[in-house]
Amino acid sequence: MTNPHKLLIIGGVAAGASCAARARRLDEHAEIIMIERGADVSFANCGLPYYVGGEIGDRAALAVQTPASLKALLNLDVRTGCEAVKIDRAGKRVEVKYLADGRSEWLAYDKLMLAPGASPLRPALPGIDDPRVLTLRNLQDMDRIVAATAEGQRAVVIGAGFIGVEMSEQLRHKGLSVQLVELQTQIFPQLDAPMTDLLESELRRHDIDIILGDGVTRFESQDEHLRCHLNSGEVLDADLVILSIGVKPDTELARDAGLTLGPRGHIVVGEFMQTSDADIYAAGDAVQTQDRVIDSPTNVQMGGPANRQGRVAADHIFMPTKAKPYPGSLGTAIVRGFDVAAGITGWSEKRLIAADKPYQTVTVNDYQHATYYPGAKPLSLKIIWEPESGRLLGAQVTGFEGIDKRIDVMATAILGGMTIDDLCHLELAYAPPFGAAKDAINLAGFAACNRRDGLVRHITELPTDPQVQIVDVRPKPLVDAYPAPGTVINIPFPTLRANLDKLDRSRPVITVCAFGKMSYFAARILAQEGFYVSSFSGGIKANIDPRTPAKLPTA
C-alpha cells in the first residue's frame, strides 16, 4: 500500500512531537506538518516547577527541541503560534490561523493527529482574572511566575496535586512563604490518606502552611496584594497565587468536528488511538483510553502515556500491519517534596470504594535497604489486590529513598497480571547498598498471603471499646515516649509468652507495635494460645524518627 503522504499534527508537545518523530522514522518522505498554538514545541513541561525554584538553572534546557532543530533532525515542518480553528472532515483539511499576523489558511491531511493537551482549570470565581492569579502550563506561564517571585514574598498555592506540591516546594526553595490550600482533607489526593502523612509532615517541616478541607471562593485585590477568601471564612494575603486545581482537555476543536467525546470532554479513542473518524487520531492529556487494571474508561495526564500514545498512532498510520495496540493506562505517578517522595500505581482504595469493587489491602513498613548498612531510611508500602484471585490492583509507596523503585516494580507486577503470591517470590537485586534479602515488596506479599491464609486479622483503627484489650508490645521507653492512644497494656514482645496470664482470654485483643511487624508476631502467639486477636496494621509509626531510623527486628 502507499503510505499516507500528508500527516498533520495539531499540538507539538509530548504526544504530538513523539508522533512526529516516530512518523519520520517510519516514512522518510511523508509530508509532516506539526502546528502548535504556543511559542514552544517539545518542551519539558514536567520540569517547569524546578526552574521556578532554581534547581534547573538553564531555561534552554527546558526547550528540548525547537522548530529549527526538528527541521534539522526530523525534516519536520513545525509552525508555532499557529492555532487550528476548524476541521473539515469531509474535505480532510484543517483551517489554521497564524497568531502573529492573523492570517488563515487551510492545510490538507491524509491523516490528522490531535494532541491538544489540557488547560489549567480557572473557575469563574470573583477576582480570578487578577494577573497575580497564575497557572502553570508552558514556559511563558513559568516566566510570569518567576517574575512574580522576584517581586512578591507571599505565595498561596491552591490545590495540592503534583503541581501544587512541586510548586510549594520550589517556592520555598526560592525563599517565599507558602500557604498550600487543598479542598480535600489530604494533600496529593490521588493517594489514600495515610500514605500522604509523611509528605505532609515534610512540607510542614519546611514551613509550608497546609490548609486542608478548604477552598478558595474569591480573590479580592488590594493595592499591594491579593486577598484569597476561603470557604471557611479564612482570608489569606498573597503577593502571588498559583492555581493548580486540575486541568480540562482542550477539545473544543474535536467537539466542533463532531468527534465522539467522553463524559468529561475527552476525545474517545480506540486501541490504535483512532477517534470516531478513522483518519483522525488523538493522543495525550486530552484523550480517554482504557484502564489497564479494571476494564473501564480512564484519562491520565502524564508525559509517559502521552509519548507512547503518539508513537502508537504513528505506527498505526505508517505500518498498520505491524502496529501493536496501546494497552491502556495504569496511572503511575510520583511526587517529591523535599526529602520525601510519594507515589502510586494502579487503583487506590478510595477509587475502588467509589467504584464499588471488592479489594483487600495491607501496608508494610520497612527500609529501602539492609538496616545494618548505613543510611537505611524507612518507607511504607501499601498494596491492594482482588480478594478472590489475589491479582494486584494497586500500590502506594512513601518514604525517603527507593520510592520510585518500588512503584516501578509494583507497576510492572500489576501489568504482568501478578498476584500477592508472586510478590513473595520476586527475586530483586540485593547487595547492602541497594536492597535487602527480603525487600519491602516481598514482605508485602508475605503479609498479604498471611492475611489471605487466615494467619492474621488486621485492623486499621484502634477501638475505644473498653472490652478490647490493646496490648502494646514495644519496649517500655518507646511506649512512654510515644504512647498509643487509649488504654493500653504494655507487654514488651520478648516477655509476652511469660505474661499471657495478664490477659483475659474471654476478651478480644489488639496487638500494637511500632511498624506492624512485632504486633503480627505477637498476634500469632496469642492466636495459637486461644485469644481472639487482631494486629494493628502499620503500627504507631509516629515513634520512629525517620532521620535516625531504629533497627527493626528481622527474625
Next chain:
Amino acid sequence: MTNPHKLLIIGGVAAGASCAARARRLDEHAEIIMIERGADVSFANCGLPYYVGGEIGDRAALAVQTPASLKALLNLDVRTGCEAVKIDRAGKRVEVKYLADGRSEWLAYDKLMLAPGASPLRPALPGIDDPRVLTLRNLQDMDRIVAATAEGQRAVVIGAGFIGVEMSEQLRHKGLSVQLVELQTQIFPQLDAPMTDLLESELRRHDIDIILGDGVTRFESQDEHLRCHLNSGEVLDADLVILSIGVKPDTELARDAGLTLGPRGHIVVGEFMQTSDADIYAAGDAVQTQDRVIDSPTNVQMGGPANRQGRVAADHIFMPTKAKPYPGSLGTAIVRGFDVAAGITGWSEKRLIAADKPYQTVTVNDYQHATYYPGAKPLSLKIIWEPESGRLLGAQVTGFEGIDKRIDVMATAILGGMTIDDLCHLELAYAPPFGAAKDAINLAGFAACNRRDGLVRHITELPTDPQVQIVDVRPKPLVDAYPAPGTVINIPFPTLRANLDKLDRSRPVITVCAFGKMSYFAARILAQEGFYVSSFSGGIKANIDPRTPAKLPTA
C-alpha cells in the same frame, strides 16, 4: 492433622534462620532446635566486606540475631559451635557434636531442615595454607582480614566476582594497594563482557590493578610477605591475599545420608524444598532448584532465594495444604564498585550461547532520569529475549544511579512472562528527579521491537572491510576528540539528508554515533533511501565522560 512436634534445623544463617522464624510463627508449640557449626547465627554475611572497609562501623550491627535474642523472640533452642556429624534417616535422628567440649549426642526430629550453605573454594595449590591467604564467609574470617589489613599494605584479591569486587573496593577504602586477579577476561563474569567495562574502568580509576585472563598457581612465603605466582609467570607481592574464586556446597552430610545430589554436589530439592527424603528439607546456597526462565536445574548463592526457600519449607512442614511452591530462582545480582553499579537478572548472552538456546539482544544507552534535570547520569541496559515469542530471558544494567531499579523492573518483567512489546508500555514513575517520560526500559523495548519488525539491522563490531562505508554521524568536534576505529566518513546527523551523494548506494553502510540512537535515526533515513545499512549498537560510548553527561537528543 497433628503438626510435627520436633523440627531440627542444621545451619543458622539465612535459610535456616528464616525457616525457624516462619516455623515458630506457624506453630507456637513445636520444638525447634537450630544448630550451627559456626559461632554466630543469622548474621549479615552480605555486609562483611563493608565492615572491613569501615563503611559499617559497628560490628554488632552484623550480628543481626544471637541465640539469646532468638530465644526471646522466637522461643528457639539455638546451639552454636554445634556440628551435625551424621543423619540416621531410619531412626529420624541426627548425631551432633559440640565443638567446645567434644561431646556428642543424638537429636531426634520429625522434620529435618538442611541449610549448610557453601564454603569458599581453596584449591590444593602449593602454599595455599599460608595464614595470609584469607577467605570470607563469616565474622571470624572478617576479623582475620581486618587484623591483616592493620599490618599489611599490599593486598592481592584472587577472583573478581561479588566478593572480589566488593573486597577490592573496601580494601582501597582502607588505603591498601590492591591487585585484582581474574581468570576470565573480564571482571564480574556473570555479566557479558562489555557490560562490565564501566565497572572495570571505575575500579582502575581508584588505582585497583586489574589483571585479567590470569590465575594463581602457587603461593610462596617470604619472610615479610607472600609471593603469588600467576599462570602468566607474573609474580605479585602481597601482605594479604583474599581468595574469592567461588564456593562449594557443604553437602558431605547430605551425601553420607544418601540424599540425592546434583552433578555439582548440590542437594536436589523439589518444589517444596523436600530432598529425596520427604522428611528432610534443604534450602539455601547448598541446594539445586529449578531455573525460572528456562526449565533447567540451577543453583543460586544469594540471600534472597535462601531466605524465601527456608520460608517455603516451613510453610510446607506446618501448613502443607496452604503452602505454595518455591517457583525457582532467577539469578538476580548486583555489585557496586565505588560510584558504579552493575547488575544482572535472568540469563546472560554467554550462558545462552553455552546452552545453545536461540536469543536476540539489544543494548540501549540512556540516563537514569530526565536529562534536563540536574544530575542525569548515563546507564546502559542490555535486554535479551526469545526470538519467536519475544519473551524476555535476561537483562543487564550498568551505570551510576538507578541501576538496582532497572534490574528490579526487568526481574519483575521476566517473572511476569513479559515480552519486548510489554516493555514498550511499562508505565513507570516519572517526575524529573526520578525518571523520564520514556524510561531506558521503554527505549529498550522500542529498540527490540524495531529490530524484530525489520526497521533496523544492528551490528556490534565495526568491520575492517574497506567495501563497508562507516558513517559517523556525531558532530565533528566529538569525532575529532574521540574517533571511531577504522576509516570513517563523518557526516553529522543534521546534514545527512543533504549529503546522501557522498555515499555509494552499491556498498554497505554502517552508521555510528555516541550512544546508538542517532545511528539508528541515520540508518532509518539511509534504509529508506535505498542503502543497505546497519546501525552500530551501543555507540562509541568512550566519548561520553560520565562525570559530565552530554545531552541526548530526545526526538
